[in-house]
Amino acid sequence: MTLTKKPESRPAAATWGLTARGIPWEYAPAPESTDHIEIRAEYGLFIDNRFAPSRPKVTFEVINPATEEPLARVAKASKADVNRAVAAARRAHDTVWSRLPGSERAKYLYRIARIIQERSREFAVVETMNSGKPIKESRDVDVPLAAAHFFYYAGWADKLDYAFPGRQPRPLGVAAQIIPWNFPLLMLAWKIAPALAAGNTVILKPASTTPLTAYLFADVVRQADLPPGVVNIITGPGEIGMELVRHPDVNKVAFTGSTAVGKMIGRAVAGSRKKLTLELGGKAANIVFDDAPLDQAIEGIINGIYFNQGEVCCAGSRLFVQESVYEPLLDKLKARLSTLRVGDPLDKNTDVGAINSAGQLAKIKELVQSGIEEGAEIFQPDCELPDRGYFFRPTLFTGVSQSHRIAQEEIFGPVLSVLTFRTPDEAIEKANNTPYGLSAGVWTEKGSRIFKMVGAMKAGVVWANTFNRFDPTSPFGGYKESGYGREGGIHGLAAYLDMSADGTNGR
Amino acid sequence: MSPRARPAATRTRRSRPASVLAGRTVQSLATTDDAAVGQRLGVRKTYKLYIGGEFPRTESGRAYEVFSARGEPLANACRGTRKDIRDAVRAARKALPEWSAKTAYNRSQILYRIAELMEGRRDQFIGEVMTAEGVGRQRATRLVNAAIDRWVWYAGWADKFTQVIGSVNPVAGSYFNFSVPEPTGVVGVIAPEASSLLGLVSRLAPVIVSGNCAVVLASESRPLPAVTLTEVLATSDVPGGVVNLITGLRRELVVHLAGHMDVNALDAFGLDPSLIAGIEEIAVENVKRVARPPVGGADAVDWLSPMAQSPYLIGEFVETKTVWHPIGA
Numbered sequence: 001m002t003l004t005k006k007p008e009s010r011p012a013a014a015t016w017g018l019t020a021r022g023i024p025w026e027y028a029p030a031p032e033s034t035d036h037i038e039i040r041a042e043y044g045l046f047i048d049n050r051f052a053p054s055r056p057k058v059t060f061e062v063i064n065p066a067t068e069e070p071l072a073r074v075a076k077a078s079k080a081d082v083n084r085a086v087a088a089a090r091r092a093h094d095t096v097w098s099r100l101p102g103s104e105r106a107k108y109l110y111r112i113a114r115i116i117q118e119r120s121r122e123f124a125v126v127e128t129m130n131s132g133k134p135i136k137e138s139r140d141v142d143v144p145l146a147a148a149h150f151f152y153y154a155g156w157a158d159k160l161d162y163a164f165p166g167r168q169p170r171p172l173g174v175a176a177q178i179i180p181w182n183f184p185l186l187m188l189a190w191k192i193a194p195a196l197a198a199g200n201t202v203i204l205k206p207a208s209t210t211p212l213t214a215y216l217f218a219d220v221v222r223q224a225d226l227p228p229g230v231v232n233i234i235t236g237p238g239e240i241g242m243e244l245v246r247h248p249d250v251n252k253v254a255f256t257g258s259t260a261v262g263k264m265i266g267r268a269v270a271g272s273r274k275k276l277t278l279e280l281g282g283k284a285a286n287i288v289f290d291d292a293p294l295d296q297a298i299e300g301i302i303n304g305i306y307f308n309q310g311e312v313c314c315a316g317s318r319l320f321v322q323e324s325v326y327e328p329l330l331d332k333l334k335a336r337l338s339t340l341r342v343g344d345p346l347d348k349n350t351d352v353g354a355i356n357s358a359g360q361l362a363k364i365k366e367l368v369q370s371g372i373e374e375g376a377e378i379f380q381p382d383c384e385l386p387d388r389g390y391f392f393r394p395t396l397f398t399g400v401s402q403s404h405r406i407a408q409e410e411i412f413g414p415v416l417s418v419l420t421f422r423t424p425d426e427a428i429e430k431a432n433n434t435p436y437g438l439s440a441g442v443w444t445e446k447g448s449r450i451f452k453m454v455g456a457m458k459a460g461v462v463w464a465n466t467f468n469r470f471d472p473t474s475p476f477g478g479y480k481e482s483g484y485g486r487e488g489g490i491h492g493l494a495a496y497l498d499m500s501a502d503g504t505n506g507r
Numbered sequence: 508m509s510p511r512a513r514p515a516a517t518r519t520r521r522s523r524p525a526s527v528l529a530g531r532t533v534q535s536l537a538t539t540d541d542a543a544v545g546q547r548l549g550v551r552k553t554y555k556l557y558i559g560g561e562f563p564r565t566e567s568g569r570a571y572e573v574f575s576a577r578g579e580p581l582a583n584a585c586r587g588t589r590k591d592i593r594d595a596v597r598a599a600r601k602a603l604p605e606w607s608a609k610t611a612y613n614r615s616q617i618l619y620r621i622a623e624l625m626e627g628r629r630d631q632f633i634g635e636v637m638t639a640e641g642v643g644r645q646r647a648t649r650l651v652n653a654a655i656d657r658w659v660w661y662a663g664w665a666d667k668f669t670q671v672i673g674s675v676n677p678v679a680g681s682y683f684n685f686s687v688p689e690p691t692g693v694v695g696v697i698a699p700e701a702s703s704l705l706g707l708v709s710r711l712a713p714v715i716v717s718g719n720c721a722v723v724l725a726s727e728s729r730p731l732p733a734v735t736l737t738e739v740l741a742t743s744d745v746p747g748g749v750v751n752l753i754t755g756l757r758r759e760l761v762v763h764l765a766g767h768m769d770v771n772a773l774d775a776f777g778l779d780p781s782l783i784a785g786i787e788e789i790a791v792e793n794v795k796r797v798a799r800p801p802v803g804g805a806d807a808v809d810w811l812s813p814m815a816q817s818p819y820l821i822g823e824f825v826e827t828k829t830v831w832h833p834i835g836a
Contacts, residue, residue: 148679165671167819259794266791271784273802278794435793454830464832471678475686475829480771481794486827489676489686501814504802 027341030348032135037125039212043074045081045235046218048088049228054081054236062211065132066345066354066389074211077236082203082243085232089174089201090249092229098171098199102158109154109196111224116147116189119220123213127185128345130212132354132390133308135346138185145470146189149488152472153193156493160198163490169497171199172275172506173251176244178265180257181207181356182311182412187256188214190487192231193472198496200252203232205244209357211235242268250274251506252496256313258410259436259481275506277485277495279313279477281410282438285431286316286467287421287453290324292443296465298332301416304441304467306340306352306394310414311360313482314439316467318407319396319418320427326420330398333418338381340394352414355390364392364413371397371406376417402433410436424449428456437479441467460486554584554730556591556754557737559598560747566590571756573731576641584730587755589763592722595751596769599693599720602748607690607718611666618662618716620743625655628739632704632732639703639729653811654708660816661712668717668821681834688825690718691796692771695764697757699777701806703729704736709810710774713820715749719772723752724764726777730754765789772796772824777805798823 042059044051053059054075062071077085097105116123123146124139133142160169175195179187184206195202206214214233221231234240238261245253245268255265256279269276286304288297304316321329345353355361372378376397385391396416400407406417421427431440440459442450450464460478463469470476475486485495498505554573555562567590570583585591606614625632629651636647669688676684694714699706703726714721725733737752753760761782765773766789773795775786780800790797801808808815 164819166817263791263794266794267788270787270791273799280794450832454828457828459828460826461829462831464830466682466831466833469678469680469682469831471676471680471684473676474678474684474831475674475676475827477827479826479828483794484796489829490674491686491827499819502801 027349029344031344032125032128032346032348034125034129034346037122037129039072039126039129041072043072043211043215043235045075045077045085046215046221046231046233047081047085047229048232049222049226051218054078060208062130062209064129065209065356066129066386068388068390071130071212074215074235077234077240079240079243081234082240082247085203085234086174086244086247086249088229088232089203092227093171093173093201096227097196097201097230100199102160102199105196105199106154106157108224108226109150109157109193112220112226113147113150113154115220115223116143116150120144120147123185123216125346126216127213128353131181131184131210132345132356134350134353136348136350137308141470142183142186145472146185149186149189149193149472153197153493156194157197157199160493160497163493164497164499167499169198169499170503172496172498173200174249175200175202175252175254175496176247176250177202177204177254178241178244178257179204179206181210182308182313184210185213185217188217190256190492191254194487194492195252195254195496196230198493200496201230201232203234203244205234205236205241208235208237245269253277254485254495255279259483262483273504273507275495275498277477277487278483279485279487280438280481280483281436282313282315282478282482283318283408283410283434283436284314284316284439284441284459285318285320285427285457286441287320287427287431287443288322288325288329289424289442289444289446289449290322291445292325293445293465294325294329294332297329297443298336300441300443300463300465300467301333302336302340305416306414307468309352309355309392311356311412312468313410314461314468314476315412316439316441317411317416318431319416320421320430321418322427323420323422330418333396334379337379337394337396338383340381340383342383342391342393343386352394355392355413358390360412361390361392364411364415367406367409367411367413368395368415371400371404371415371417374404374406376400376404376406402430408434424452428453432456432458435481438477438482439463552582554582554734554754556585556587556595557734557741557750557752558591558595559601559751560741562737562741565755566594573728575638581638582731584734584754587753587760589760591753591755592760592763592767595722595753596693596767598748598751599722600769602746603690603692603720606715606720606746606749609718611669614716614718615662615665617744618658618665618712621739621745622655622658622662624739624743625651625658625736628735629655631735635732635735636704639732640701649811650702650705654705657705657708657816658712661716661821664818664821665716668818671818672822672825676829678831683832683834684829686827686829688717688822689828691824691826692719693769694719694721694772694774694824695767695770696721696723696774697761697764697777698723698726698733699805699808699810700726700728700779702808702810704732705810706777706805706808707733707736709815710776711750713817714774714824717821717825719824720749721751722764722770723750724757724760725752725754727755727757761786762789765795766792768793770795772798774798774824776800780804796824
């Protein structure tokens with residue numbers, strides 16, 4: 001590895017010869033093989049362990065956002081299909097699943113975890129083809145974490161009596177689960193694993209742009225010999241999700257997605273006994289103090305906002321830098337940004353893949369344009385983008401003020417807003433100045449300051465000297481308008497249980 | 508004041524039995540008035556709101572007449588308004604940093620202090636509960652004793668519930684990871700309508716023990732024991748603004764509490780179940796956490812049952828915060 005030495009205007013900021021001009025060496029293409037992948041031309045709805053067309057038979061196209069080429073057609077569910085799916089889940093709940101000893105439910109979940117591990121590469125490649133996320137992320141993060149979630153919750157299925165002292169937890173019944181397109185398989189695992197462990201049956205509706213790993217998971221369900229109706233998967237537009245949420249025989253609703261849709265779901269559930277958990281949007285603050293380990297912080301900032309193209313609800317989209325380190329940090333950040341490899345998600349060297357859809361790309365462009373118009377200064381590395389597909393350069397804005405739209409609204413793209421602060425109190429004030437409260441990051445070497453900041457953040461997850469870490473044992477979820485309820489850990493289990501004394505939760 | 512001069516609001520009162528009405532003669536407005544015995548004229552109490560540690564009258568200057576369970580007029584209570592609710596929410600928000608930052612040990616002692624001072628006013632509470640709820644002395648004594656004991660019970664939880672509902676999480680990686688409950692913030696509490704004291708204490712104590720501040724809508728028909736409770740709170744080291752109490756017509760007030768954008772959670776347990784759908788729709792505007800009324804309504808609850816108290820009730824009004832830090836030399 002040879003580094004090209006370039007003159008530095010600010011020698012203090014060591015950038016290893018990397019400058020805003022990019023990487024001084026070439027990468028050979030390293031494409032992940034797709035020849036072992038079978039994607040069917042058409043997928044029906046998965047109800048009662050059978051794939052069958054929707055009634056009436058209507059399909060819609062699913063594409064690869066990196067190439068804009070079609071991958072498959074999937075069934076568009078009707079209201080009648082929703083009814084069929086709920087009926088299947090109800091039957092499976094009442095006659096089989098809720099009566100099964102917890103130890104048997106556990107073994108089914110362990111089976112699922114193992115099959116995901118066995119078929120991990122297939123899942124990773126399909127996930128990348130359908131979502132646009134880099135293969136190294138789907139391979140190293142999404143798929144292993146999904147398997148880990150099933151493995152973790154499997155063990156709870158026969159230990160519920162030990163989880164909540166003084167309570168006799170019962171399953172809620174039928175769970176309606178609606179998930180987004182940014183982590184299709186991982187969000188499926190976050191939803192289905194605790195639901196099944198607790199003794200519920202589910203109807204899952206994946207996002208309409210990213211249903212393929214969910215249908216691949218349906219195949220895992222069959223391989224695991226899960227009783228029919230325990231897991232049902234239906235696809236269709238948002239209205240079908242609302243039909244599912246409103247269905248009177250649903251006992252539990254779990255939603256991950258935007259705050260606007262979360263509020264619609266909250267209204268649809270109002271007045272019912274359905275138990276609701278919402279995991280909604282975010283606008284996380286990532287706060288860097290002047291004593292922070294800057295090189296580690298740079299990696300955390302990059303991971304915080306450019307991981308999964310920034311299409312992450314807990315993305316560290318607002319960077320707060322203490323004024324005294326603003327300039328060296330920004331130099332390093334721009335240099336690091338310029339080394340990010342943007343392009344083919346299936347290339348194993350790719351850092352930033354494709355934006356999930358044309359619609360999302362348009363939204364990102366619109367918000368970036370607003371940043372420019374409101375007077376913030378834009379920086380983008382000079383990287384080439386593929387001719388086809390939905391790509392966007394990793395972007396950062398400086399000179400951002402609190403009132404700018406790019407500092408207030410969730411962009412859900414690779415766009416970082418950089419702001420500054422002088423005192424810890426100012427950082428706290430600015431960081432909490434948002435209706436969201438999903439996550440936050442703090443970078444400092446001083447232990448007592450970490451705990452002051454951690455305590456002051458109105459956010460459900462706080463990463464100190466790290467960012468964007470996830471684990472099945474670790475509860476995740478928001479404060480304020482980022483939602484309520486937790487996923488992961490024992491807290492995530494509670495969200496799928498009726499803990500009332502009289503058994504009236506969800507009914 | 509003659510019955511004819513009663514404010515308009517009282518004409519909307521629903522459930523006064525006709526038989527009681529029929530037999531009623533012109534009554535005095537105070538229960539402690541012993542003028543009838545010819546000794547001295549009783550000094551009546553003015554029942555006011557409790558906001559930010561002070562006892563203001565409602566900004567509306569309006570009142571509604573409160574009756575005993577037997578239909579005798581007892582007092583004029585403040586007919587609170589949307590503005591009063593706003594003032595109360597502002598007071599609660601202002602009190603939140605101090606209250607939530609107190610050590611759990613300190614909050615525990617303050618809740619225990621509430622029990623101590625209620626004990627000193629036990630006879631007064633028994634009398635008020637008898638009058639408000641129409642129960643005999645024995646039953647009222649049990650209810651008041653249970654209310655006092657409930658404060659003691661929750662006082663003990665202040666420095667323990669974190670250990671029961673928090674966790675250290677064994678993540679698969681070189682990180683230290685833990686989850687702690689933190690107060691949700693400002694919580695609106697719709698007190699149960701029938702259980703004027705024990706029901707209120709049973710819902711309020713688990714809200715404030717974790718560090719939340721509360722804006723309480725008192726029982727509409729039986730608000731007086733709640734007002735007397737605020738007099739206890741005002742003298743028991745509970746900082747002003749931690750608990751705020753609004754009396755008035757609930758149909759006028761509930762929507763403003765549920766719709767207030769600076770209220771983080773709503774304990775609607777005491778709400779008439781037929782109103783919950785509309786209230787939840789309003790509350791979703793800022794993603795409020797809502798505790799729903801039980802099936803059959805709060806008035807069917809046996810508040811003396813041990814099931815009426817639970818650390819999981821504390822858990823309904825906390826947020827779980829998860830913290831990650833790398834492990835390394």
